[in-house]
Amino acid sequence: MTARTATIVLLIALLGAGSVQLATIGTDSPPHMILWTTVLFGFPVLIACVLTRQRWALMGAVMYGTVGLALDIATVVQGITKPDVPQIVTMLSGLTGTLNFLVIVVSGKEFLTIGEPLTPRESPRPSPPSPS
Numbered sequence: 001m002t003a004r005t006a007t008i009v010l011l012i013a014l015l016g017a018g019s020v021q022l023a024t025i026g027t028d029s030p031p032h033m034i035l036w037t038t039v040l041f042g043f044p045v046l047i048a049c050v051l052t053r054q055r056w057a058l059m060g061a062v063m064y065g066t067v068g069l070a071l072d073i074a075t076v077v078q079g080i081t082k083p084d085v086p087q088i089v090t091m092l093s094g095l096t097g098t099l100n101f102l103v104i105v106v107s108g109k110e111f112l113t114i115g116e117p118l119t120p121r122e123s124p125r126p127s128p129p130s131p132s
Helices: 003-025 032-050 055-081 087-113
Strands: none
Touching (some): 003 032, 003 055, 032 055, 055 087
């Protein structure tokens, strides 16, 4: 599995985990959740579609994973310190935090090594001697 394929699989897994998380929260969410839902579902789909040899999309995936990981860490800390946070939200944030960390590692590694050749180029073969 290539790093690009792994990134796409991880982003799709994040979409699934985000869907489960939204389903557990409920449908009576405030209007500002529409923007969050758009970011949650739109950005990974955009990155998965754009990962067709676009190097900047890998950095976009790293940035998305970094922001998601920060939010997941904050949610887990809040879930541990405050008893009113549902335990399923804390567990799902731990899962999505792990997925976001993997997105950062896989996409970042691919972004940093994309231009490096795997093996050195071979030197050209010598020209055959002239027949004269």
